[in-house]
Amino acid sequence: MILKSLSLINYKNFTSKTFEFDAKINCFVGNNGVGKTNILDAIYHLSFGKSYFNPVTSQNINHNADFFVIDGIYDKSEREEKVVISAKKGQKKVIKRNAKMYERFADHIGFLPLVIISPADRDLITEGSDMRRKFIDGVISQSDKNYLSNLLSYSKVLSQRNALLKYFAANNTFDQDTLSVYNEQLVTYGQPIFEKRKEFLVHFAPIFQEQYKAISGEAEQVSLTYQSALHDMPLEHLLTNALAKDRMLQYTSVGIHKDDLAFEINGYPVKKFGSQGQQKTYLIALKLAQFDFIKKESGVNPILLLDDIFDKLDENRVTHIIQLVNTNSFGQLFISDTHPERTEGVVKKIHQSYELFHLGHQE
Numbered sequence: 388m389i390l391k392s393l394s395l396i397n398y399k400n401f402t403s404k405t406f407e408f409d410a411k412i413n414c415f416v417g418n419n420g421v422g423k424t425n426i427l428d429a430i431y432h433l434s435f436g437k438s439y440f441n442p443v444t445s446q447n448i449n450h451n452a453d454f455f456v457i458d459g460i461y462d463k464s465e466r467e468e469k470v471v472i473s474a475k476k477g478q479k480k481v482i483k484r485n486a487k488m489y490e491r492f493a494d495h496i497g498f499l500p501l502v503i504i505s506p507a508d509r510d511l512i513t514e515g516s517d518m519r520r521k522f523i524d525g526v527i528s529q530s531d532k533n534y535l536s537n538l539l540s541y542s543k544v545l546s547q548r549n550a551l552l553k554y555f556a557a558n559n560t561f562d563q564d565t566l567s568v569y570n571e572q573l574v575t576y577g578q579p580i581f582e583k584r585k586e587f588l589v590h591f592a593p594i595f596q597e598q599y600k601a602i603s604g605e606a607e608q609v610s611l612t613y614q615s616a617l618h619d620m621p622l623e624h625l626l627t628n629a630l631a632k633d634r635m636l637q638y639t640s641v642g643i644h645k646d647d648l649a650f651e652i653n654g655y656p657v658k659k660f661g662s663q664g665q666q667k668t669y670l671i672a673l674k675l676a677q678f679d680f681i682k683k684e685s686g687v688n689p690i691l692l693l694d695d696i697f698d699k700l701d702e703n704r705v706t707h708i709i710q711l712v713n714t715n716s717f718g719q720l721f722i723s724d725t726h727p728e729r730t731e732g733v734v735k736k737i738h739q740s741y742e743l744f745h746l747g748h749q750e
């Protein structure tokens with residue numbers, strides 16, 4: 388799958404800009420703040436229907452405008468696919484594929500597989516468990532529509548159950564029958580999510596470990612473990628056992644929305660005990676494992692976005708990563724960097740076609 392061209396209107400700092408891309412490697416170079424990351428984000432937007440960096444749609448619209456349009460033309464399975472995302476202030480965002488509007492955003496997820504590696508990934512280590520759940524969900528959802536649909540339904544029922552618990556507390560009342568209906572629905576959607584996450588980790592963790600070893604060349608033992616109370620008992624029983632607590636807290640304290648991933652290095656949490664370099668390598672290995680996994684599941688080479696990659700790694704490691712992707716029967720690569728010579732030096736080494744886009748400040 389190849390992104391052939393991209394047009395931006397009023398997307399962040401771009402008022403109007405069109406790019407024609409190389410089928411292999413595309414590099415965006417220029418000073419800080421010229422919009423390199425914004426271009427990668429626009430490409431991300433076309434795959435996921437949202438920004439990787441700023442989930443507030445209205446803030447992705449250029450400050451001086453009241454709408455944006457992102458227009459991408461792809462080659463996929465020897466067909467041309469035109470994907471257009473537009474947003475107007477105060478209105479719902481629209482995604483169209485070949486001029487046909489999607490009724491549900493979820494139907495588009497997975498159609499244009501993509502992996503991004505960015506300095507913002509550090510949130511996966513430093514922030515709360517929701518970031519790590521989003522990561523697993525993002526990987527699985529790109530290849531499993533059922534999973535995504537269960538997730539959306541689960542989250543809807545969860546809000547309803549939480550609202551009911553609040554209502555009980557506010558009105559000093561309780562109705563087990565209504566609560567049981569929500570419990571059943573949480574189990575219907577939540578239990579398969581747990582099973583899928585568990586199965587996913589069995590396949591994903593070894594791929595991750597291989598990637599870590601390949602990038603670091605070090606003897607450190609890394610592990611990635613799925614933590615969930617559902618390992619101990621089915622969700623149905625967890626909900627029953629937590630009833631008194633949930634009523635007191637006025638929200639649902641157990642379920643797959645509390646799951647987490649433990650990131651460890653030599654048996655200790657990466658967050659507390661990993662060096663800066665180890666943390667960066669850990670994150671890159673996670674993302675490259677994501678690339679491998681999605682590729683295997685979807686049969687399509689995902690687009691790979693490398694944002695500010697030298698922020699994370701030295702030149703040797705970057706060369707290594709680009710080569711890894713290369714030997715993996717190459718997809719299409721988009722790189723952003725402040726130093727044109729550095730990027731070109733690395734890219735030249737792998738003897739693929741490439742295009743360098745020099746960006747200046749936009750008017």
Ligand SMILES: Nc1ncnc2c1ncn2[C@@H]1O[C@H](COP(=O)(O)OP(=O)(O)OP(=O)(O)O)[C@@H](O)[C@H]1O
Binds near residue numbers: 399
């Ligand atoms: N909604 C918006 N309207 C106008 N400009 C915006 C908007 N959102 C972000 N920007 C501008 O985009 C610029 C940042 O772009 P971006 O993060 O892509 O830069 P970059 O070239 O990747 O820089 P760096 O090398 O520092 O990472 C900033 O100047 C910021 O003010």
